[in-house]
Amino acid sequence: MAEQENNLIEKLTQSEYKYGFVTDIEQEYSPIGLNEEIIKFISEKKKEPKFMLDWRLRAYNHWKTMKEPNWQKVKYPPIDYQSIYYYAAPKNSSKPKNLDEIDPEIRDTYNKLGIPLEEQKLLAGIAVDAVMDSISVATTFKDKLAEVGIIFCSISEAIQEHPDLIKKYLGSVVPYTDNYFAALNAAVFSDGSFVYIPKGTRCPMELSTYFRINASQTGQFERTLIIADEGSYVSYLEGCTAPMRDENQLHAAVVELFAHENAEIKYSTVQNWYPGDKEGKGGIYNFVTKRGICDGDNSKISWTQVETGSAITWKYPSCILKGNNSTGEFYSVAMTNNYQQADTGTKMIHLGDNTHSRIVSKGISAGFSDNSYRGLVKINKKANNTRNYTQCDSLLIGDKCGAHTFPYIEVENNTAIVEHEATTSKISDEAIFYLNQRGITTEDAVGMIVNGYAREVIMQLPMEFAVEAQKLLQISLEGSVG
Amino acid sequence: MSLLKIQNLKANINGNKILHGINLEINPGEVHAIMGPNGSGKTTLASVLAGNKQYIVTDGTIEFDSKNLLEMETEIRSREGLFLAFQYPVEIPGVTNINFLRVALNEHRKYKGLEPYEPAEFLKLMREKAKIVEIDPKFFSRAVNEGFSGGEKKRNEIFQMAMLEPKLAILDETDSGLDIDALRIVADGVNALKNKNNSFLVITHYQRLLNYIVPDFVHILYKGKIVKSGTKELAMELEERGYDWIKDELS
């Protein structure tokens, strides 16, 4: 078995990243490095109102006073923040009014990624905002959504056209003082998506943003803001890929969700940034702050993530359960291979009465990777009759990886019921043998078992993406053995 | 031409010698039963035939359909037509029966140079075969063996056998833990699948199952060797006189 195992692990670590191509397109950059001038440059490029520039500069000045955090269980060489381009955009990128006018190179790029930008070719019922490097290059189905009052556009556009909503909500869930990368993002973010669902509206289609890093030596700092007004519902999905490069690229995004009374937001991520090669060279540093607030009573926020890419993933999509009877959910599959590192989990902050949260986390580590679940469940003193259930499982493939679980449970109210369960195990030889005996190779058997293990989470994704996620797990893992 | 020919097979696990030289020949269309007390090596024999690497073959040969079985990986043995109905079928969380069987069956077809089944065609086949062992199609979307009762697990094994249509099916104590109704369903399933080209090796501790699946030959395995062979009457005698009779006879 051991030799076979090694062969398979060998094979799996050689599986290719298929989104690693570079689009040869003329790019426009800001000068390299970071200072106030750069921030002014970005803000000017985006034709932003003054309040935005002021906000960015406040964020920048705050960032300068902060220290890069080091408590997480990930290791990376120090990042030189002065050797990054904070703005890169395809040239002539003034966003076309009509989807037919998109630069053919860009259109081609998205076709290769499986995201056609022609509406008729798109999977029925999914609207896409396509972001390349620092800017949004296309948004589909905008008009159709506008008919029911839904705003779905790039955040740059929203800043110009809906400044009141921006003023009210931007930074309301993740203030720039929140953490080092959130401050950096607030200072330099260049684009991202904006969604507003009006009162009582059920968004008629899935909304999605596809993030693509193309230029080298850049960082991507996108910012997404989703507001679900009273009684509304929206399901949103983000996907991401990047070219294969020897350098590490920084992706420091901020996502804010705001759910009013009786509103529900479902946010799904299929993260497949370039993970680096099998020696651990290159790959994206994915340092992301995602947080939602269930502000109104009976509101609900549900995070689902399938994380297979990035050299380092470090993020904790969280819920602040402020409204009474509100619900927070977190479903996660994090798969690491080769020298990938992931430190991910969630925070469920219970402030309101009768608030419920549920956490299901499935970690899969292979190769030399390290995979940690880190989570916080906090029951505030004034939150009565709250409930949390957490289940975190880890699966180890091979004996050179690590799987870790660090849950923090803080209960300050005696009417709370909090349950946490975690297990760590390997794929059983018996299960592999059973599948072998039915004619299935060990490689396929492992893929099958891993997908089965992750199923509870994957089933939370919208149908089309669930299929995509399953394939992704299989590719990232191709045939490993426990 | 025999389908399976075992000569002087010796095997051990964790350094313990379990099989001490087994000889056995099975022709197409035959049903053989292997009986023996606990610890005699019955499950070891089944595991070695299926290619479980926990067991080390130290001597002997096994020919299957004129090919060297011991050189094949487990999945190749399966695709060549060797099927093991497990004594303790494993639960595989999250993997649905339908997905599992579709992959397995298509692998078998690919091996034979056939195109994979179309989904509709496959589902139709599953429904047909499910009837043989009275399996509710609701089972299809449940995870493999997860939360199944003992009887359901065994029925699921026979159902998989029906889907894969092996040349040789080894039933490893398929009767253990079954009540009489479940036993009858399983046996009826096996009988319905029996024809002149396929063979069965029924491993059991009790004669009970052999009332339903009537063997052509019965072998008694004791301390890693076949110590006595005969026809179905041997099984009856064993049931009547117990294993001590064999032990006494040998000592």
Added chain:
Amino acid sequence: MSFKEYLINNFENILAKYNFQNLEERRTTFKEFEKEGLPNLKNEDWKYTPINFLYNNDFELIANPQLDITSFTKKKSNSYIPENSNIFTFCNGIFAENESINLGDVKLEINDDIFNNISDNFPDGQMKASLNNDIFYKINQSLAPKSNKINIVSNSNPTTIILAASGETSNSFVNSKLHISVDKNVETSIFIYYLNTNQKKVFINQLLEFEIKENAQVKIYMIENDDNYLINNISLQQLKDSNLQFHIFSLRGNFIRNFIRNSLDATGIQSVIYGLYLPNGNDIIDNHILMTHNKPNCHSNQQLKGIMQDKSRGIFNGKILVQKDAQKTDAYQSNKNILVTKDASIYTKPALEIYADDVKCSHGATSGFLQEEELFYLTSRGIGVEESKSLLLKAFANEIIEKVTEENLKLWLQKEIEILI
């Protein structure tokens, strides 16, 4: 004056007054404390454990024995001491011969070499770092008067260890170091008490070491049952095929911090920790456990339960660390809590850190309260509400008490629980 300032201002005087040895090493270690100071809530290991009792220092360091015999005898008689037990009493870190009985199974060795620690043998870096980063360990290493070593060489009698703290007129601060080793193949039980014989407050900073040698079968009953401020660093090393049951009952105490670091350094080891903590009033009880599997085929289990009453706070931070070589590890951890009152709180962090793939590890943690249905059921049978609550809580605690195999101790514990719940 803060506690830190008090120690810094008086450090040299203390060294001289008590004629401490190894001065250079003590000074070097103390320098580290001077530099780092006391831990605050930003320190991950002290995140939920505020040491407010040290903000304004009202302790005076005592490093010589001043046992108040009347108080000691009374407290001792209130403790459970098994029949035919060896008794070793230490007062303020110094062996108290008059209050000790050696029936002959035990060797006692006292010397000045306090820098010879079991943790020096820990093969795992994280274990060492965890102890070396502990400021109270450093304080202990600077100020413990003697190295006391107890070596249990043969079976027969249980051993009772009484760690007493005393003073004359002021609140006393005591550093004490004790090393207990159990020889190969020895089967024994060890009972440990912390007693305050001072009329005032005491703060005990204890360093306890256990060396459980090959195939030794050891039961440790640690009973924290007096109004102390206690910081208890416990280093354990287990060798091949040894079997340890560590029972820890935190019944009384204003502030208790136990940090058990157990290093499983050979194959075939069994290690079980059962804990019960019952803070009330404004008590803070903190149990930290770091269970490190360094070698294959070992089994560990941690089961801790807490009942938080009044305004008390419970903290549990337990980690199972499985190193690369420790294949076939079986490790479990469970922490269950009940908050009885609205002002009580619990902070729990059960962690797994695993670097071997062929392992079975799991943990669970719960926090809850007394279920209305259960209460209703009992009251509907005519039992009063308070009585019902207490019945349910006792049943919850009893699961841990039941693990005690020493029948008389079990009865004694149940009696104590009657008073506390």
